[in-house]
Amino acid sequence: MRANRKAWVVAVEMGYGHLRAARPLASLAYQGKLTTADLYDGIPKNDRLIWEESTKLYHAISRLEEKGVFGALAFKIFDYFQRVDDVGGGKSKPTFQLKQGYKLIRKGWGRDLIEKLNKNPLPLIATFFTIGHMAEYWGYRGPVYVLVTDADVSRAWAPINPATSRLVYLAPTARAKERLASYGVNPKNIFITGFPLPRELLGPSSKTAKKNLERRLKILGERGGRPTAVTFAIGGAGAQSKIGLEIIESLAPLIRKGAISLFLIAGTHSKLALKFYNQAEKSGLGEFLNKGISVIQNETKEEYFKVFNETLAKTDILWTKPSELSFYAGLGIPIIMAPPLGAHEEKNREWLTEVGAGVPEEEPREAGRWLPEMIRNGRLAAAARAGFEKIEKNGVENISKIVFSKKT
Missing domain, CATH: 3.40.50 (Rossmann fold)
Incomplete structure (x- = not known):
């Protein structure tokens, strides 16, 4: 050495x-x-x-x-x-x-x-x-x-x-x-x-990731006693914001019922964060801001990465395009795959599908219908297990x- x-x-x-x-x-x-x-x-x-x-x-x-x-x-x-x-x-x-x-x-x-x-x-x-x-x-x-x-x-x-x-x-x-x-x-x-x-999400001998997975599987098995935490993450260029707006609208009834909590990661894009806040108000979620729905925006990339990892620790489902975040399925986080942007992300999607750790999104405007069904039928729990077991950590x-x- x-x-x-x-x-x-x-x-x-x-x-x-x-x-x-x-x-x-x-x-x-x-x-x-x-x-x-x-x-x-x-x-x-x-x-x-x-x-x-x-x-x-x-x-x-x-x-x-x-x-x-x-x-x-x-x-x-x-x-x-x-x-x-x-x-x-x-x-x-x-x-x-x-x-x-x-x-x-x-x-x-x-x-x-x-x-x-x-x-x-x-x-x-x-x-x-x-x-x-x-x-x-x-x-x-x-x-x-x-x-x-x-x-x-x-x-x-x-x-x-x-x-x-x-x-x-x-x-x-x-x-x-x-x-x-x-x-x-x-x-x-x-x-x-x-x-x-990230070491903070893995822990020694992956103990932190394993503990988070066990908790996550209880939630996805509808035995957790708290709302299912869904995180929608925007990429560095701020693309696909429309999907985030549609998710807010479609999941609003489930957020009000306490079945879903939603984290929207706007990264360093302040204008995008404002769009998410406005959509939450339009969808009747004003009183649920920072409770059932949270918009997370940071001034610097260093702050973004820190807060993003803290959010992932309590996330049950990650909804994002198949970027480098595809590898985070190795932490036991099931990924709902937004449409890929570019040939490399198409290949990431193929790989995630092959591993069994990612599932393609259906129509975002109807997420309030199909997302609970994916939870009930065990598809997302299976994706969480597959990612943890098959992806190098x-x-x-x-x-x-x-x-x-x-x-x-």
Whole structure:
């Protein structure tokens, strides 16, 4: 094992997914702090502008499907370039997205970051593929690990010349490993680790997660003596807010009866939180605010992640799109899957369905009818058990063993 068991853990602020993957690894990070490639002290103006434009594009694209027929068409065209390539044998060609990333890197993007990290070349764990590409191109002197944040991956995650790359991949699933190998990445450089889950939700030897699961199964078996806690989580781009509004309206009678308690996670989106509050008032739930229905909005992402995890600890059902939160089914939380946004989320949905830990949403406006039925027939309890039993929970520990082993 390496004597210095610390690493640079590098993420990006874009959305929530890459930061969510990094936060549980803070215990491995140098001085216990995460590094953000798009927001570190002293970042060159040009680098910062590229990241800002990338983030704006990400948010705009994520919301396109809500912009009518033409918006949906534009989203599909963009998503085509992020598709998961089924061509095997290392024959897949670099995508447009990957080529554009390397074009910017060759012009200097990321050089300053890597030069700074190279002053103390600890193992580098990147939760976004571009950071790994930057590190390799600009000659990072330490080992570089790329943590995959989806159950399956597009060609953009692999480097432009995968056969000769020294990047080491930390894959959450077997299918992600197989896909990377099909793109030409050396299988010896791909390890299946699982996704890093929050220690506060796992506990030692998963005891906290197991205790929460036992309590959750009583509630889902209608033996818990309290309302079933449903959490609807919005993604970092604030997309799919319409679903949240429909959920409030459809579940209002059950909230008034004390059968359901609803948590609406608006993240850092204050305007979205206001929409949820207004809809609660319109649905006759004003007197139930912060009782049977709670709107949770935070000023910073750090506050968001903390409060989100606290909310999950008391959640019985998580309703969200199949993002990186798909892996949280490993905590024994059944997931009602909102429509996926993008090819990677379609693959996450396939994986969750295969595992048995996720069920597709039905018409949100009729949730007051079908959600109680899913609880009564045991479908959600079965999903909770399947996720806990089948999804790897020890991602942080597995990653630590690989990163600090001399073999890699």
